[in-house]
Amino acid sequence: MTNSEFEQVVDEDQGAEEELSFESMKLDEPIVKALGEMGFEKPTPIQTRTYESVMAGRDVIAMAQTGTGKTAAFGIPLVHKVDPERRDVFALILTPTRELALQVTREVSQIGRHRGVRTAAIYGGASFTNQVKEIQSGVQIIAGTPGRVLDHIRRGTIRFEKLGVVVLDEADEMLSMGFEKEISEIIDGLPKKKQMLLFSATIPDDIRRLSSRYMGQADVISVSGDEVAAKDVTHYMYLVSGTNRPVDLVRVIEAERPESSLVFCNTRDETQTVARYLKKAGYNAAWINSDLSQNDREKVMSSIREGKIDFLVATDVAARGIDVSHLSHVINYAFPESLEGYIHRTGRTGRAGRAGVAVSLVTPQDIGNLYYLRLTYKLDLVERTLPKEETIRRKIELERIDQLRDRFGDASVGEFYGLAARVMHDAYAMKIVAGLLEEFFEGAEIEEQSLEAIDVIGIPKEVDEELEGEEIVTPVHLEAEPIAEEEVEPERSEVPIEAAHEPEEAELETAPVDGGDEAQAGREDEGEENEIYVDAGRKDGLRISHLMKEIVRLTGLPRTSLGRVRMLTRSTFIQVSDEHFDKVLDAVAKIEFHGRALKAEPAQQP
Secondary structure, three states: OOHHHHHHHHHHHOOOOOOOOOHHHOOOHHHHHHHHHOOOOOOOHHHHHHHHHHHOOOOEEEEOOOOOOHHHHHHHHHHHHOOOOOOOOOEEEEOOOHHHHHHHHHHHHHHOOOOOOOEEEEOOOOOHHHHHHHHHOOOOEEEEOHHHHHHHHHHOOOOOOOOOEEEEEOHHHHHHOOOHHHHHHHHHOOOOOOEEEEEEOOOOHHHHHHHHHHOOOOEEEEOOHHHHOOOOEEEEEEEOOOOOHHHHHHHHHHHHOOOOEEEEEOOHHHHHHHHHHHHHOOOOEEEOEOOOOHHHHHHHHHHHHOOOOOEEEEEHHHHOOOOOOOOOEEEEOOOOOOHHHHHHHHOOOOOOOOOEEEEEEEOHHHHHHHHHHHHHHOOOOEEEOOOOHHHHHHHHHHHHHHHHHHHHOOOOOOOHHHHHHHHHOOOOHHHHHHHHHHHHHHHOOOOOHHHHHHHHHOOOHHHHHHHHOOOOOOOHHHOOOOOOOOOOOOOOOEOOOOOOOOOOOOOOEEEOOOOHHHHHHHHHHHOOEEEEEEOOOHHHOOOHHHHHHHHHHHHOOOHHHEEEEEEOOOOEEEEEEOOOHHHHHHHHHHOEEOOEEOOEEEOOOO
8 A cells, every 4th residue: 555545544443433322333232231330431433443344354554652442442343353163373463562562462351251251461571381381271362562472473472374364453553662573574474364453643655555555455444634633632831951850840830830740751761860850850750671570569569559659750662551540630840762762652641531730841952853743644733831939839838828717717816816916026926836837837738749849950961960870770679570481572561669767858747746856965865866657648548746745755755866767658757866766666556546556667768
């Protein structure tokens, strides 16, 4: 198929939408039942537009980005066409990453659960022997990465003599990751008579060449060009110098205030640096790259699904196949190296009719790519100005005043009104009011991380560069165990996250100790200060005053014997001298909070 023919078919197909429901597709009842259990109410545009072509056995090229229901677009007809009684492979689905292979396998398995369809995920980094056993058990649909699938073919552990369908899922991503040679070798070894389905968010030249080589007159099906270019996403850009980008990112977050976000980087090292800065600014952040096992990645994804992580920092490859629902923002910390990469990234927000926001940090070096992005996809990125530190601080102060007004504006102050007037005329009025405000906001529900963000924004550049060069060490208890027979494919998606009890760099709440400088000097004479980790913090409702009161009650120690207390979002750290360390540790473990005993243990030293 020539380029001109390809463009013509796409143009003709745009805007043509079949009015179908799952009932009108004449699906088997077990499939309809499974779709209902999965919460599918009606087919999406890409599902309705591909169904008849796939069922008729024609080759299909479908333009659809992540989040449009493309997995079910090929999963539904595949499950409908497969014979549950057969013991050989009917369909092969190639994906760019192991995460996407697992995701596709899960969804297709759910669709076919009541028909007895058996599926398997084949990818590197997992036991080759176990995969062979699973294949030999008689699976009908396989989803896998090109490298591992090709390895099975070469070893003769997968046979495709009776293969009916091959699907290339996210084909543009596979080619951009350098899998063209593996894909070609796989397809060359498959039966000549087969149906080919190619799904891709964009159709660059290498996709055209691949389709021309292996597909005949395919049905080219596309959601509208606007949808491919992220119709439901608002696009913003901030011009930055690029010399202090982590600090600029914090400024952008303070300006945009995203509820949850995927932050995209171009390199694995960047993900670690960015996640560390976000943690320093008081945000719950984790990073993804190729340093952890699949098991540890699943642990982090569970934390994300449970709402414990608000910012997931990732490379393009690492984010493929990871299903993070209801993202309010996608942030391009580094502008993507390809135009297709921008479409893939921004397609992670604004799904299922929801509004989404894409924000990009653009340096002078990115202007050329930005120009071609606007020209190619007709996207207009609205330029915004980075807020200054003073602007952020003023915004936070106004938010706090609003909170105070809501809390006390209509209060009946009675006898305290006169006292308030006297305080305001006292020589220490500012200090008194500041102290009262500190106590009030110690337990109040407010975005405390904003103050830490100001601290990060205010870091001098020379200190910032020192932080940039810090070595990042994966916590010992999360280090990946060597996996037997692991075979390395191009950069894999791995998700590390700091240990739950590792001290975070940002202090959301701090409390001095009674006794002033003299007491502090006395503690220094007692010996080295250590820290105790407590598994509750500000967002759990814990208050420093309550915690200190209970420790003093249980230990009998004076408050001056305790050092600084740092309360973070979900954890607290108490400085204690060697002399009293064990006593305080035992006392904290006896404190009940919200019906449970607090967990206390020595904090890991950075």
